Amino acid sequence: MNTVPDQEFAISAQQVDRNFGNLKAIQNLDLQVEKQRIYGFLGPNGSGKTTAIRLLTGLLKPSAGSISVLGYKLPKNAEKLRLKIGYMTQKFSLYDDLTVKENLQFLAKIYGLQGKHQHKRISKLLSIYGLDQKANQLAGNMSGGQRQRLSLAGAVLHQPELLFLDEPTSAVDPENRREFWEQLFDLCDQGTTILVSTHYMDEAERCHKLAILEAGIKRADGSPDELMANMNAHVVEVLSDNIRNLKNQLFTLNEIISAAQLGARLRVLVNKKVTDPIGFLKQLPMAEQIKQAQIVRPSLEDVFVTCTGEGRQ
Amino acid sequence: MNSFLRIQAVFIKELMQLKRDRMTFGMVIMIPLIQLMLFGFAINTNIRHVPVGVVDHSQTGLSRVLVQTISATQIVNFTQHYLSIQQAQQAIASGEVHAVLIIPKDVSQRLVRNQSVGLGSPPSSDEETSRPIAQWLVDSSDTMIAAAIKSLRNMPLLELLNKPPNRGTPTFAVTLLYNPEQRTAVNIVPGLVAVILTMTMIMFTSAAIVRERERGNLEMLITTPVRSFELMLGKIIPYVFIGLVQTAIILGLGYSVFAVPINGSLLQLGAATLLFIAASLVLGLVISTIAKNQLQSMQMTIFVLLPSILLSGFMFPYDGMPLAAQYIAEALPATHFMRLIRGIVLRDVDVFNMRFDLYWLLIFTLIGLAIASLRFKKNLD
Ligand SMILES: Nc1ncnc2c1ncn2[C@@H]1O[C@H](COP(=O)(O)OP(=O)(O)OP(=O)(O)O)[C@@H](O)[C@H]1O
Ligand SMILES: [Mg+2]
Numbered sequence: 164m165n166t167v168p169d170q171e172f173a174i175s176a177q178q179v180d181r182n183f184g185n186l187k188a189i190q191n192l193d194l195q196v197e198k199q200r201i202y203g204f205l206g207p208n209g210s211g212k213t214t215a216i217r218l219l220t221g222l223l224k225p226s227a228g229s230i231s232v233l234g235y236k237l238p239k240n241a242e243k244l245r246l247k248i249g250y251m252t253q254k255f256s257l258y259d260d261l262t263v264k265e266n267l268q269f270l271a272k273i274y275g276l277q278g279k280h281q282h283k284r285i286s287k288l289l290s291i292y293g294l295d296q297k298a299n300q301l302a303g304n305m306s307g308g309q310r311q312r313l314s315l316a317g318a319v320l321h322q323p324e325l326l327f328l329d330e331p332t333s334a335v336d337p338e339n340r341r342e343f344w345e346q347l348f349d350l351c352d353q354g355t356t357i358l359v360s361t362h363y364m365d366e367a368e369r370c371h372k373l374a375i376l377e378a379g380i381k382r383a384d385g386s387p388d389e390l391m392a393n394m395n396a397h398v399v400e401v402l403s404d405n406i407r408n409l410k411n412q413l414f415t416l417n418e419i420i421s422a423a424q425l426g427a428r429l430r431v432l433v434n435k436k437v438t439d440p441i442g443f444l445k446q447l448p449m450a451e452q453i454k455q456a457q458i459v460r461p462s463l464e465d466v467f468v469t470c471t472g473e474g475r476q
Numbered sequence: 477m478n479s480f481l482r483i484q485a486v487f488i489k490e491l492m493q494l495k496r497d498r499m500t501f502g503m504v505i506m507i508p509l510i511q512l513m514l515f516g517f518a519i520n521t522n523i524r525h526v527p528v529g530v531v532d533h534s535q536t537g538l539s540r541v542l543v544q545t546i547s548a549t550q551i552v553n554f555t556q557h558y559l560s561i562q563q564a565q566q567a568i569a570s571g572e573v574h575a576v577l578i579i580p581k582d583v584s585q586r587l588v589r590n591q592s593v594g595l596g597s598p599p600s601s602d603e604e605t606s607r608p609i610a611q612w613l614v615d616s617s618d619t620m621i622a623a624a625i626k627s628l629r630n631m632p633l634l635e636l637l638n639k640p641p642n643r644g645t646p647t648f649a650v651t652l653l654y655n656p657e658q659r660t661a662v663n664i665v666p667g668l669v670a671v672i673l674t675m676t677m678i679m680f681t682s683a684a685i686v687r688e689r690e691r692g693n694l695e696m697l698i699t700t701p702v703r704s705f706e707l708m709l710g711k712i713i714p715y716v717f718i719g720l721v722q723t724a725i726i727l728g729l730g731y732s733v734f735a736v737p738i739n740g741s742l743l744q745l746g747a748a749t750l751l752f753i754a755a756s757l758v759l760g761l762v763i764s765t766i767a768k769n770q771l772q773s774m775q776m777t778i779f780v781l782l783p784s785i786l787l788s789g790f791m792f793p794y795d796g797m798p799l800a801a802q803y804i805a806e807a808l809p810a811t812h813f814m815r816l817i818r819g820i821v822l823r824d825v826d827v828f829n830m831r832f833d834l835y836w837l838l839i840f841t842l843i844g845l846a847i848a849s850l851r852f853k854k855n856l857d
Contacts, residue, residue, distance in 0.1 A: 245701045256696035272485030
């Protein structure tokens with residue numbers, strides 16, 4: 164197993180399709196995930212995040228296209244890949260009727276970890292993920308956040324090179340979410356490549372790189388900064404006394420991609436084709452409603468709205 | 477080495493889950509206990525105390541003695557008197573009684589002339605001597621009850637006349653081996669082992685994979701290095717022990733409560749039981765890989781369970797069944813085990829003489845395990 168061509172990437176996929184009957188769950192997915200990076204899948208419900216992860220873990224066979232993970236061609240070599248990847252499923256998939264410790268012991272044995280090594284590894288995981296006190300509690304009786312920490316502990320137990328996390332923080336409060344991400348960065352520092360799906364913008368922003376998925380299609384990818392810099396729109400914040408009315412009027416214009424109310428302000432995305440967005444807004448018939456307008460730094464949410472807007476129209 | 481460890485991991489996990497599943501754990505013990513008591517006491521092919529009525533046209537002392545003599549056999553209980561045959565027929569139709577004895581007016585004359593009484597006089601025409609002394613009307617839709625009443629046809633009547641019974645020499649001498657007292661439990665109890673094992677073993681394992689799929693555990697399991705056959709083996713081994721415990725409960729209670737002897741070698745009994753347990757578990761696993769949810773797996777279990785009860789020889793003798801049914805029965809592990817366990821427990825047969833039944837169980841297990849492992853794909857498609 165020496166120098167496979169795409170070994171520089173942990174994951175590389177070309178033109179991957181996956182259909183469920185008539186439904187095209189994934190279309191033309193091209194993906195390159197560098198090693199030791201955190202790569203994010205950002206997308207709304209049903210956009211195909213879970214399906215993409217299942218394809219990349221070898222759980223589903225692609226309808227077309229080629230996938231190579233850690234140098235193994237999938238789905239052919241899925242079995243060999245198993246020792247090197249960890250997968251935290253979206254739905255809790257450890258055993259509700261086993262205790263935290265029993266769940267980890269089960270996994271440890273499955274991965275061939277025994278005796279002293281097993282004991283050491285499990286105590287370490289319990290302390291890293293703050294589960295010491297819960298070691299003998301049934302997994303089914305734990306809170307959502309605790310369960311997710313247990314799932315993560317289970318997924319990293321065998322120190323995989325590549326970790327797939329499917330919406331790992333969906334049941335975690337913001338405080339614990341931050342801590343969870345600290346742990347992901349620790350893992351990343353230790354050399355693990357992480358692919359994580361989310362529909363939280365703040366989480367997506369923490370990723371080294373991310374792909375925005377919508378309706379099974381990758382709309383954009385790159386680092387959060389790149390995505391914001393290359394965004395196909397200007398972001399203008401507008402002050403007005405009659406925001407709802409202004410918003411409805413702006414919406415009818417082709418140049419306006421979106422207008423979203425943020426308290427007393429309106430965040431307007433204007434197509435990049437318009438070179439001077441402020442001037443453009445000022446010359447509109449409803450310009451007298453605009454008290455103030457200024458260009459602001461785009462956020463990832465703006466990127467998301469710009470990319471996915473097309474699909475909705 | 478690692479493979480062994482993984483089987484062990486699945487095995488221990490399964491035990492833990494079983495330990496916490498009080499309901500299932502209770503069922504493991506209660507099913508054989510309750511079924512044994514139920515079937516052991518309830519199923520009885522020695523029919524006794526069938527409620528019957530009488531229409532007495534003669535109203536003599538003799539007719540009353542006749543009724544008493546028949547009652548003394550304990551096969552029937554005279555519970556009703558009817559005045560007319562119509563009334564009696566209505567009572568049979570309504571299920572009040574299963575049969576009615578009609579005693580004719582001339583019962584005394586008929587009795588005197590009856591050959592079985594053997595008085596030889598007075599001389600009479602053939603037609604007269606051949607007349608039965610009374611008549612039974614029987615609801616024969618239940619063949620067992622009909623047979624019980626029919627067995628009364630040739631009951632000796634000499635006691636009626638205060639004479640010692642005329643013990644004629646029977647055509648055949650019959651020696652009853654293995655169950656001389658003709659107790660039904662002797663046949664039922666070993667058969668019950670086969671039925672209960674079929675039920676619990678298939679039921680538990682048929683839900684095994686399906687349950688993991690329903691609860692979402694499968695998605696995690698198949699991303700681990702555990703192989704199909706390791707998963708299958710680890711999952712069924714705990715139930716092997718359960719099967720043995722159930723067998724011990726049934727045969728133990730059968731011995732102490734129903735006095736069913738265990739004549740054969742325990743070792744051979746154990747070996748045959750293990751093979752049968754294996755075959756049943758594997759059948760359950762195959763079902764588990766076909767069924768999409770637990771309801772489906774339950775339906776398929778019942779689909780196998782019913783012929784295992786009805787065709788395996790548990791309820792009805794195998795040899796009495798039409799050929800097509802026999803072929804179906806041959807395919808079922810329960811049929812082979814039914815023969816084996818009755819052979820070993822009751823007739824102390826050397827299992828080597830029944831090795832073809834063993835072979836079938838073995839082949840069934842191996843093919844089943846292969847099918848289950850092949851069918852269980854490690855992906856979600
Ligand atoms: N096994 C399946 N059979 C049929 N359709 C499926 C299957 N799995 C997924 N789909 C469909 O594929 C699409 C993508 O689903 P997927 O679960 O990948 O979305 P997701 O991005 O993970 O959504 P969520 O954020 O809700 O988890 C959905 O429309 C879903 O209904
Ligand atoms: Mg999902």
